[in-house]
Every structure is written in C-alpha cells, then in structure tokens.
Amino acid sequence: MKRPTIADIAKEAGVSKGAVSYALNGQPGVSPQTRQRILAIADRLGFRANSAARALAGVPAKVVGLALPRPPATLGVEPFFMELISGLEAELSTRSYALLLQMVAHQDEEIGFYRRWWSESRVGGVLVCDLRVHDERVGALRELGLPAVVIGPPSAAGGLASIWSDDGVSMVEAVEYLAALGHRRIARISGMSELAHTAIRTEAFTGVCARLGVSAVTVPTDYSAEHGADATRRLLGADDRPTALIYDNDIMAIAGLTVAQELGLSVPADLSIVAWDDSPICRLLHPPLTALTRDIGAYGVHAARLLLAAMGNGAGNGAGNGAGDSADGSAGDRPGDVHDEPAHLTPRGSTAPPSR
Amino acid sequence: MKRPTIADIAKEAGVSKGAVSYALNGQPGVSPQTRQRILAIADRLGFRANSAARALAGVPAKVVGLALPRPPATLGVEPFFMELISGLEAELSTRSYALLLQMVAHQDEEIGFYRRWWSESRVGGVLVCDLRVHDERVGALRELGLPAVVIGPPSAAGGLASIWSDDGVSMVEAVEYLAALGHRRIARISGMSELAHTAIRTEAFTGVCARLGVSAVTVPTDYSAEHGADATRRLLGADDRPTALIYDNDIMAIAGLTVAQELGLSVPADLSIVAWDDSPICRLLHPPLTALTRDIGAYGVHAARLLLAAMGNGAGNGAGNGAGDSADGSAGDRPGDVHDEPAHLTPRGSTAPPSR
DNA sequence: CGCTGGAACTAAACCGAGTAAGCGAGCCAG
DNA sequence: CTGGCTCGCTTACTCGGTTTAGTTCCAGCG
Numbered sequence: 155m156k157r158p159t160i161a162d163i164a165k166e167a168g169v170s171k172g173a174v175s176y177a178l179n180g181q182p183g184v185s186p187q188t189r190q191r192i193l194a195i196a197d198r199l200g201f202r203a204n205s206a207a208r209a210l211a212g213v214p215a216k217v218v219g220l221a222l223p224r225p226p227a228t229l230g231v232e233p234f235f236m237e238l239i240s241g242l243e244a245e246l247s248t249r250s251y252a253l254l255l256q257m258v259a260h261q262d263e264e265i266g267f268y269r270r271w272w273s274e275s276r277v278g279g280v281l282v283c284d285l286r287v288h289d290e291r292v293g294a295l296r297e298l299g300l301p302a303v304v305i306g307p308p309s310a311a312g313g314l315a316s317i318w319s320d321d322g323v324s325m326v327e328a329v330e331y332l333a334a335l336g337h338r339r340i341a342r343i344s345g346m347s348e349l350a351h352t353a354i355r356t357e358a359f360t361g362v363c364a365r366l367g368v369s370a371v372t373v374p375t376d377y378s379a380e381h382g383a384d385a386t387r388r389l390l391g392a393d394d395r396p397t398a399l400i401y402d403n404d405i406m407a408i409a410g411l412t413v414a415q416e417l418g419l420s421v422p423a424d425l426s427i428v429a430w431d432d433s434p435i436c437r438l439l440h441p442p443l444t445a446l447t448r449d450i451g452a453y454g455v456h457a458a459r460l461l462l463a464a465m466g467n468g469a470g471n472g473a474g475n476g477a478g479d480s481a482d483g484s485a486g487d488r489p490g491d492v493h494d495e496p497a498h499l500t501p502r503g504s505t506a507p508p509s510r
Numbered sequence: 511m512k513r514p515t516i517a518d519i520a521k522e523a524g525v526s527k528g529a530v531s532y533a534l535n536g537q538p539g540v541s542p543q544t545r546q547r548i549l550a551i552a553d554r555l556g557f558r559a560n561s562a563a564r565a566l567a568g569v570p571a572k573v574v575g576l577a578l579p580r581p582p583a584t585l586g587v588e589p590f591f592m593e594l595i596s597g598l599e600a601e602l603s604t605r606s607y608a609l610l611l612q613m614v615a616h617q618d619e620e621i622g623f624y625r626r627w628w629s630e631s632r633v634g635g636v637l638v639c640d641l642r643v644h645d646e647r648v649g650a651l652r653e654l655g656l657p658a659v660v661i662g663p664p665s666a667a668g669g670l671a672s673i674w675s676d677d678g679v680s681m682v683e684a685v686e687y688l689a690a691l692g693h694r695r696i697a698r699i700s701g702m703s704e705l706a707h708t709a710i711r712t713e714a715f716t717g718v719c720a721r722l723g724v725s726a727v728t729v730p731t732d733y734s735a736e737h738g739a740d741a742t743r744r745l746l747g748a749d750d751r752p753t754a755l756i757y758d759n760d761i762m763a764i765a766g767l768t769v770a771q772e773l774g775l776s777v778p779a780d781l782s783i784v785a786w787d788d789s790p791i792c793r794l795l796h797p798p799l800t801a802l803t804r805d806i807g808a809y810g811v812h813a814a815r816l817l818l819a820a821m822g823n824g825a826g827n828g829a830g831n832g833a834g835d836s837a838d839g840s841a842g843d844r845p846g847d848v849h850d851e852p853a854h855l856t857p858r859g860s861t862a863p864p865s866r
Numbered sequence: 867c868g869c870t871g872g873a874a875c876t877a878a879a880c881c882g883a884g885t886a887a888g889c890g891a892g893c894c895a896g
Numbered sequence: 897c898t899g900g901c902t903c904g905c906t907t908a909c910t911c912g913g914t915t916t917a918g919t920t921c922c923a924g925c926g
C-alpha cells in the first residue's frame with residue numbers, strides 16, 4: 155500500500171503540484187471548479203499530507219511537547235496529571251495537534267529535551283509544569299524562542315504566557331472554613347517547597363492563619379503517599395496535635411486518613427481532613443473527603459488553547475482570554491496570562507467542628 | 511537563533527554535505543580524520559538532524575504512537591496506564607524514541623488515527639491496549655503494515671506481536687488462596703466483558719471455582735469506582751452474600767472496601783477483598799489490600815522493546831525475547847510474543863478466613 | 867487596436883537530510 | 897607502463913510538500 159502524494163493527485167487532475175497545494179490549503183490561485191475537482195480526488199484517494207514534508211517546507215509542526223517530571227518515588231503519577239493530559243488532548247486533537255510526551259528525571263534533562271525538540275523542529279510549542287520559584291527552564295525557553303505556556307503562577311513565569319488558578323484564594327477559603335468550624339490548630343502537609351505554587355499556598359496559609367489567630371504548621375513532603383503518611387503520623391503523635399489537616403494533594407490525604415484511623419482517631423470527630431484536588435476516590439472513601447475541587451480537565455483545555463494561541467494559531471477564540479469560564483485577568487498581569495477559576499471547597503464528611 | 515544544518519557543518523569543514531551525512535551516520539565513505547573533524551564541528555555547533563528532513567528522506571520516524579481509550583467516565587484514568595506509560599518512556603527515551611499520545615473515545619476513532627499516522631508517516635509503530643475479543647484494530651493495522659505491538663493476550667492479537675502476562679494463572683492463584691482460607695462463595699467485580707483479558711480472567715475464574723467447588727459470580731462493570739461501588743452494594747445486599755470479593759482493578763477495590771465498611775461489615779472478618787493491580791494506595795488503606803501485584807513499569811519496558819524490535823530497530827537485546835526476566839515463551843505462540851511474569855498474590859490485611 | 871491587469875495556472879526552487887553514481891588520485895599487479 | 901581496483905570525496909537527485917516567479921489567456925478600457 156502506497157501513500158498518495160500531491161503529485162498523484164496532480165497527475166490525476168491534470169494540473170501541477172502547485173495547484174493541488176493551493177487547492178488543498180484553501181489558498182487563492184485556483185478556480186472553484188478546479189478546487190472542487192482536486193478536493194474530490196484527494197478525498198477519494200484518502201490523501202493526507204506527509205507531516206515531515208510540510209514540516210520541512212516550513213509549516214510549523216502541529217505537535218506540542220509536554221515533559222512530565224518523573225514522580226519522585228517513580229510509583230504512580232498523581233491523578234492530577236492524567237486529568238490534565240486528558241484535558242489537553244481534548245483541545246489539541248480537535249485542532250489536529252498531537253501531544254508528544256516525555257518523562258524526565260530532573261530539570262536539566264528537561265531543558266535538554268527542549269533544546270533537542272527545538273533543533274530537530276519536532277514541536278511547535280511546549281507546556282511547562284511544576285514551576286520552581288526560580289526556574290531555569292523559563293530562561294532556556296525564552297532563549298530558544300520556543301513558544302511555551304507555563305502551567306503555574308505568572309509571578310514565576312518570567313514573561314512566558316501562563317495559566318493558573320489562584321491557589322492563595324482557595325487556601326484562604328479552606329482555612330476560613332475550618333476556623334469557622336472552631337479549629338484553632340491546623341497543620342498542612344505540603345508538596346515540595348521549591349515549587350512555586352507550594353510557596354504561594356504556604357504564604358497564603360500562614361497569612362490567613364495569622365489573621366484568624368490560628369496556629370499553623372506546614373510540613374513539606376515530596377507529594378508521595380508514603381511521605382504523606384509519615385508526616386501525618388508525626389503530627390498526630392505530638393502532644394498538642396492539630397485538630398485539622400490540609401493536604402496538598404489527594405493521594406496524601408487518602409494516606410493520611412488511613413493513618414488517622416489506624417491511630418484510633420475518628421474522622422471527622424477527632425480530626426478534620428481537607429484534600430487539595432478531588433479525585434473520584436475522595437468521594438468514595440469513608441468518610442468522603444472534604445476537598446478543594448477544580449476542573450482540571452478544563453484547566454488542560456485552557457492551557458492548550460493558550461499555547462496554540464502563542465504558537466500563532468490564534469484561530470478564533472483561542473487568543474486573548476481563552477478561558478470561557480475563567481475569572482477576569484484583574485491582577486496586573488500581561489496579556490497572555492489566563493486566570494482559571496480557583497479551586498473551591500467541597501465540604502464532605504471528613505470535616506466537622508473539633509471535639510472538646 | 512538559527513539551527514545549524516549539515517550544510518553549515520560542510521562549509522565549516524570544507525567538505526560536501528554528503529560527506530557530512532556519511533560521517534554523522536557512521537557510514538563508510540570518509541576517512542577517520544575527516545570524520546573526527548566533522549563530528550567535532552557538529553558537536554561544537556550543537557547540531558541535531560532535523561527530524562522532518564530525515565523522515566522525508568525515508569529514515570523511519572523515531573516516534574511511537576499510543577492511543578489511549580478515554581476513560582468511560584472521563585474521570586481519572588487508572589494508575590495502570592500511568593505506570594505503563596512511565597515504563598514505556600523509560601525504554602523509549604534511552605533509545606531516543608518519542609511517544610506520541612492520543613486519547614480516543616472509541617475504536618473507530620482509534621483506527622482513524624492509525625490510518626492518519628500512517629499516511630502522514632508520523633509514527634514508526636504503535637502500541638495497542640485494551641484488546642477486544644474480536645478486535646477490528648488488529649486487521650486495520652495489518653492492512654496498513656504499520657508495526658504494532660499488542661498489550662494483551664496473543665490469542666486475540668491476530669498475528670501481531672504481543673506482550674502479556676498470563677492473567678489466568680494469577681486468577682487461579684487468587685482463588686486457590688481464598689478457597690484455602692475457607693471461602694466458598696466468591697464474587698468477582700470484573701471490567702468490561704468485551705475486553706479480551708476480562709474474558710480470560712472470567713474463564714479462569716469460573717474454571718477454578720468449579721474445580722474447587724466454590725460458588726462463583728462475576729459482575730461486569732466499566733472499571734470505574736462508581737460501578738465498582740454499585741456492584742459491591744448489590745452483591746453484599748443479597749441474602750447469601752459472598753464472603754470474598756475479587757476486583758479487576760485497584761480503583762474498584764478501594765471503592766468496594768469503603769462500601770463494605772459503610773454497610774457495617776468488617777474487613778477482613780466479615781468480608782475478604784482482593785485487588786487486581788497494586789497501586790501504592792492499596793498498601794496505605796486500612797486494612798491494606800491483598801493484591802495481585804505485577805511490575806507494570808517493567809511490562810511497559812518490555813512492550814517498548816518488543817515494538818522497537820518489530821520496527822526493525824532490533825538493536826541488541828531488543829529482539830526475540832526482549833523481557834529479561836520474562837518466563838519462557840513455552841505455549842505454542844509465534845516468535846514475537848513475549849510472556850511477562852504473571853501477577854502474583856501479595857497477601858495483606860484485607861483477606862482472612864470467613865467468620866462462621 | 868493595443869495596452870494593462872488580473873485570474874488561473876505552471877515550472878522550478880526550496881526546505882534539510884539521505885544516498886546512488888561518478889570521478890580523480892593513489893596503489894598494486896601484470 | 898598501463899589497466900583496474902579501492903579509497904575518499906563530490907555531484908546530483910530524491911523524498912513531498914510549499915512558495916516564488918513566471919507564463920498564458922482573456923476581459924476591460926482608453
């Protein structure tokens with residue numbers, strides 16, 4: 155089986171390759187009749203333009219690169235990423251863009267891949283996750299001139315387009331809720347402290363706790379279930395143990411719930427638990443977890459839209475404020491930054507007033 | 511910043527483009543000295559061959575395609591896939607292959623993508639998951655002549671290379687274990703019954719239960735936590751409820767554990783639970799789940815190796831029996847089929863003799 | 867009637883690699 | 897001394913699109 159080329163179509167239609175190219179790409183230079191004829195033949199032959207040839211001819215590759223930090227414990231990856239990818243794909247594939255996935259162990263390797271993708275002109279743009287407070291990737295990407303969208307706070311994006319939901323707002327909502335229930339000792343099991351969004355959450359957490367007169371502790375972890383369980387054990391073993399715990403991801407919250415139950419604590423009577431991000435499992439646990447819920451899929455859709463816009467394919471609604479349901483970009487961020495809806499608290503059975 | 515091309519290198523080295531190409535690809539036709547000089551220049555310039563140009567020149571694309579069935583409930587995807595991808599990547603990236611990921615809603619769409627990838631010569635081969643009993647994708651791929659590896663039972667692979675672990679063996683192990691504990695009514699919450707591996711598990715399950723004189727029920731679901739919970743509720747509400755449950759994935763097992771506890775049943779005293787596949791959460795639940803454990807990452811590594819071999823890059827150990835620690839390919843399957851180690855039972859706190 | 871202009875198309879260059887064919891130099895054998 | 901071979905390299909063409917620079921033809925207009 156041989157793939158049909160434009161030359162085949164040209165021969166069949168009795169025109170030149172150029173005419174076929176114009177016809178297929180909707181460019182002027184061919185009469186409507188000829189265009190119709192060419193399109194019909196292309197369709198009949200099942201023609202699809204060879205992506206290598208178009209890429210070589212300078213048409214930007216309809217491929218988007220995503221480098222995923224390999225999870226520290228190499229175990230499973232958080233549900234967050236799967237949902238994000240799912241959302242990215244939803245948008246990308248409707249526009250016939252492909253997603254090139256690459257797992258990386260550390261930032262240097264990741265930058266290496268960006269360099270490589272660029273020099274091989276493999277991708278037209280990239281998505282950057284897990285932004286650090288001072289992130290070398292930003293500089294490297296700007297230097298390469300590779301279109302990029304940062305999934306994280308604009309403050310650390312260093313001028314690259316970014317999409318993010320304001321974790322500070324969500325953190326305040328969670329703490330205010332717990333404080334209103336009567337909690338006065340709240341601990342937080344956070345992710346890696348070098349991550350930009352962790353820093354933002356930490357700042358918001360300490361800030362709002364101070365304002366409300368609540369004692370606040372943050373224990374940084376690597377986001378893994380194991381570390382989450384360990385941290386929980388340590389916090390609950392202390393003399394003045396906290397009455398409420400906020401976990402920076404759902405995986406650790408689930409692990410923490412189990413630890414609490416093993417220690418003989420009843421949730422929510424003896425201990426309240428809040429999870430950040432809300433995978434289906436949170437709803438199915440006993441008790442179901444109160445969680446900070448956001449539409450991660452939509453987050454991915456918006457990120458993809460923003461990147462496509464940055465790549466020049468601004469096609470219609472993709473440009474500017476791509477997020478249909480996003481908040482206004484009120485804070486003085488440059489155009490190209492999109493604020494998604496922040497996560498909101500979904501109270502469930504794992505939170506209640508502390509027992510006296 | 512402009513990408514260096516072989517023409518740049520040629521000019522700098524004072525030779526022709528052809529010589530550079532020969533030198534870079536380790537082909538004869540240039541003297542060792544000239545080769546050295548060219549390589550040094552290429553290195554200094556940070557040269558990387560434009561992937562589009564090589565693809566156009568007929569060098570097979572170092573890209574592997576993976577179409578993932580979009581999860582039925584579009585919620586999160588099973589940990590299985592993330593771990594599998596992680597393993598695939600581990601092998602692919604050491605050989606500088608890229609992974610093209612595509613989410614698809616149904617089989618027809620998936621076949622469409624294979625066609626497209628083929629006619630655009632985007633990928634050099636594909637991996638096929640979630641094999642059906644009679645799977646149209648197999649025929650389509652053979653027709654296209656696109657190298658492919660099936661992640662599933664050879665019986666349904668229709669002659670394509672396949673990799674798989676014998677789920678029948680594992681199922682027998684689990685049931686024999688439960689029967690030895692004294693269970694006489696075992697139910698199984700399975701995945702989609704049209705999937706080939708579900709069929710194999712079901713056959714093994716009914717077979718071994720009949721042999722051991724154990725009553726067996728299989729309830730098919732869509733693998734989602736919700737369906738798993740529903741099925742569990744129904745099974746446990748019946749008059750002669752089973753004393754042990756086997757779940758076809760870990761997600762449903764977790765949901766099922768929660769349901770049992772809500773119904774006031776104590777696990778494992780009143781009900782034993784076995785999960786198929788063993789994500790970190792299984793270990794952290796209370797009680798920790800007895801699970802059928804396998805090294806999914808290694809599974810992915812072997813799948814990638816097999817595909818690379820099928821694509822002609824047999825480089826060394828990739829060919830033949832790619833799985834270092836795999837069982838021998840004893841059963842009469844053709845070369846190109848690899849048997850990975852079957853899942854083995856890891857007894858934990860969720861299984862015990864049934865209460866009288 | 868002749869000139870201009872635009873529509874519709876063709877021919878050929880081009881992108882950046884890979885590669886078959888050819889060619890000169892050096893070497894060896896006859 | 898010459899024919900033939902090999903080595904080392906160049907030339908030129910290929911892949912399949914895109915794109916630029918023409919070319920042809922016809923309509924419109926002074």
